[in-house]
Amino acid sequence: MSKTDSRPSIQTQMKESIQEEALKVARSIQKPGQTKEQTKLIAQGIAKGIELYKKQQSAKARERDKARKKALRLKQAEMSAQAPGKEDMVFASEATDWGVRGTLILGGAIFAAIACIFAASSFAGWPVSFGPFTLADWASLTTALASAGLSGWFFYKAFKSRF
Structure with a gap:
């Protein structure tokens, strides 16, 4: 003042x-x-x-x-x-075992479904459209590969990590 x-x-x-x-x-x-x-x-x-x-x-x-x-x-x-040297375990110890693991599995399943849809549309020759825009075949295949990679990473983290 x-x-x-x-x-x-x-x-x-x-x-x-x-x-x-x-x-x-x-x-x-x-x-x-x-x-x-x-x-x-x-x-x-x-x-x-x-x-x-x-x-x-x-x-x-x-x-x-x-x-x-x-x-x-x-x-x-x-x-x-x-647990010396494991600072990230503080969060994991507070979370429930199946809460985090279930979320990772669900995310992996969703990304796997997205990968299957984009791969099927790319191989079958179906056009993927978002409103007036149509996705090219190479972009559809790239999206399928990226989604498959994310799905694999989620499943890996769900089953290999200790919670």
């Missing part, structure tokens, strides 16, 4: 809102015969209590965050101690 900026800061706005809320609470619990000065003093006490509470909650949140980060570091240290 620059010196020429006449807008109050966020902290000032928050402090003012706390004071307004405290004054409302103090007025709501005002006793008969209580002076305005006494009500203002009660409101100041309530505002200080609210600020103290917020500071305590912030400190507790920081401590929880520190404890969570420390636990995470300890877990990562355990993982690296169990």
